[in-house]
Amino acid sequence: MTKICVSIKEPSAEGAAQAAQSAVEGGADLVEVRFDLMPSLPHDLSAFKKVEIPKIATLRTRSQGGGFDGKDATMLDLYQRALRAGFEMLDLELGSPILERRDKELRRAGAICSHHDFEGTPTVSAILDILIRASAKEALPKGAFTINSCKDLLAIAEAARMFSATEKEFVLIGMGELGMLTRVCADRLGCAFTYVSSQVGNETAQGQLDLTTMRRLAKERTVVGIVGDPVAHSLSPAIHNAAFLEVGVPGIYLKFPVRQGDLEDFMEVAVEYGMRGFNVTIPHKEVVGRLLDRLAPSAVQVGAVNTVLVEEGELVGHNTDVHGVEMTFKEKGIDPKGKSALLVGAGGAARACCAYLSAAGAKVKVYNRTKARAEELCRAFRNCQAIGPESLSTDFDIVINGTPLGMTGFPDGLPIPDNVLRPGQFVVDLIYTPPRTPFLEAAERAGASTANGEIMLVHQAIGSFELWTGRTPSFSTMSSALQGGSQ
Ligand code: NAP
Numbered sequence: 001m002t003k004i005c006v007s008i009k010e011p012s013a014e015g016a017a018q019a020a021q022s023a024v025e026g027g028a029d030l031v032e033v034r035f036d037l038m039p040s041l042p043h044d045l046s047a048f049k050k051v052e053i054p055k056i057a058t059l060r061t062r063s064q065g066g067g068f069d070g071k072d073a074t075m076l077d078l079y080q081r082a083l084r085a086g087f088e089m090l091d092l093e094l095g096s097p098i099l100e101r102r103d104k105e106l107r108r109a110g111a112i113c114s115h116h117d118f119e120g121t122p123t124v125s126a127i128l129d130i131l132i133r134a135s136a137k138e139a140l141p142k143g144a145f146t147i148n149s150c151k152d153l154l155a156i157a158e159a160a161r162m163f164s165a166t167e168k169e170f171v172l173i174g175m176g177e178l179g180m181l182t183r184v185c186a187d188r189l190g191c192a193f194t195y196v197s198s199q200v201g202n203e204t205a206q207g208q209l210d211l212t213t214m215r216r217l218a219k220e221r222t223v224v225g226i227v228g229d230p231v232a233h234s235l236s237p238a239i240h241n242a243a244f245l246e247v248g249v250p251g252i253y254l255k256f257p258v259r260q261g262d263l264e265d266f267m268e269v270a271v272e273y274g275m276r277g278f279n280v281t282i283p284h285k286e287v288v289g290r291l292l293d294r295l296a297p298s299a300v301q302v303g304a305v306n307t308v309l310v311e312e313g314e315l316v317g318h319n320t321d322v323h324g325v326e327m328t329f330k331e332k333g334i335d336p337k338g339k340s341a342l343l344v345g346a347g348g349a350a351r352a353c354c355a356y357l358s359a360a361g362a363k364v365k366v367y368n369r370t371k372a373r374a375e376e377l378c379r380a381f382r383n384c385q386a387i388g389p390e391s392l393s394t395d396f397d398i399v400i401n402g403t404p405l406g407m408t409g410f411p412d413g414l415p416i417p418d419n420v421l422r423p424g425q426f427v428v429d430l431i432y433t434p435p436r437t438p439f440l441e442a443a444e445r446a447g448a449s450t451a452n453g454e455i456m457l458v459h460q461a462i463g464s465f466e467l468w469t470g471r472t473p474s475f476s477t478m479s480s481a482l483q484g485g486s487q
Pocket of ligand 1: 285286347373407431460
């Protein structure tokens with residue numbers, strides 16, 4: 001079973017020993033003390049004698065991403081003192097001359113032979129070569145690689161599978177945001193242990209989870225997330241992670257920044273790492289349908305997928321956005337029946353709006369910068385017609401922005417001229433970051449009543465969460481997590 005190792009970053013030996021003691025109480029299996037992150041190397045290490053779980057002493061060099069740039073003799077001295085203070089293992093970097101002096105000068109101490117790559121992840125055979133060379137030093141091999149793409153995640157999984165055949169222990173870590181999956185799924189990869197921080201904010205490496213979260217996810221966990229580009233602004237992790245805590249399901253929702261051409265690789269990653277599913281956002285929402293094993297009726301009806309469920313290795317596309325759009329109208333007390341609606345945009349979110357408005361009996365006009373796409377959308381729904389800029393007017397009772405214009409990280413302009421807006425209209429912007437876009441501000445100035453994308457976001461999220469876990473979180477939990485914006 002994969003053990004949990006708390007990596008400790010404290011300015012003094014006493015502070016680190018105290019943090020190690022708290023880690024023991026918090027359920028850690030072992031601790032790593034990062035001596036290289038202390039402002040100066042401590043002389044007295046006796047405080048560690050009280051810590052009763054295995055301890056790893058680490059003096060990571062600058063060239064390997066740490067803070068130590070002293071001499072080999074200084075490293076040797078610290079490691080000798082650490083052994084006398086009861087440390088069971090030393091972290092020695094592949095290529096360090098100290099590795100060769102272990103027998104004589106370090107009492108044949110247990111060692112982790114580590115290698116870090118802050119640029120990227122090499123090929124599977126290069127990863128294996130590193131693990132084999134490290135293992136030949138009679139040490140536990142550890143490779144940590146920066147994950148830049150889904151192919152890197154697949155390379156880590158493949159190397160883990162192949163090295164497992166040696167039946168020797170190893171640790172493989174993917175660094176960075178995409179690499180979090182390798183930390184959460186360390187047991188699936190077969191790692192001897194996974195590094196975590198003592199608490200949120202105390203990480204010693206990017207992408208590290210904290211001890212409490214990792215303990216919660218120790219077994220039978222549900223791993224889901226959002227796939228898109230960009231996803232940095234997304235508040236979905238905050239609302240889903242709050243929901244996991246509320247319903248008591250051990251699960252985590254991660255961000256997967258995946259570029260346009262890499263979606264197919266991500267599908268493989270999801271199955272390989274045993275994910276339960278994922279949400280899809282810009283720019284993958286429509287393309288994703290072609291890469292899935294099948295579509296549920298909700299996705300067929302809309303022609304777009306926002307939620308994928310992995311069922312026995314099969315990827316099944318669903319759409320929970322329509323429900324989110326419907327709830328936005330219901331909660332604001334607007335019945336679209338017989339009303340004229342202007343929909344701006346013709347992407348996945350616009351499709352969900354069209355599906356709802358058309359079924360609810362509205363007459364829908366779709367205006368998109370690429371008219372052919374609006375025409376294609378309108379062929380799929382009743383009472384729906386594509387229009388050009390010459391047909392924009394104040395005639396509409398309902399106006400919806402389904403483009404990302406005004407969203408954080410996107411251009412700030414209005415999706416349509418503000419002379420289309422008037423009192424008495426219901427204006428919706430599907431964007432939720434920021435909560436008030438320039439478009440909504442213009443609508444308010446024109447005297448229209450407005451709604452942003454929050455109600456839709458929370459209700460589509462409830463729908464996705466139900467598909468993945470079979471449990472229904474409360475609207476209030478998800479919505480307050482959205483207001484808090486925490487993750
Ligand atoms: P999408 O499938 O990529 O579609 C984007 C649409 O916006 C396309 O019609 C595109 O036009 C248009 N567009 C993009 N950039 C534009 C620009 N600079 N000027 C004019 N039009 C532009 O994206 P989506 O998934 O439908 O998402 C659209 C928006 O809805 C995003 O802001 C997203 O955050 C929001 N959304 C909110 C929720 C929620 O729960 N509140 C759910 C889903 C989406 P072309 O066809 O010409 O490329």
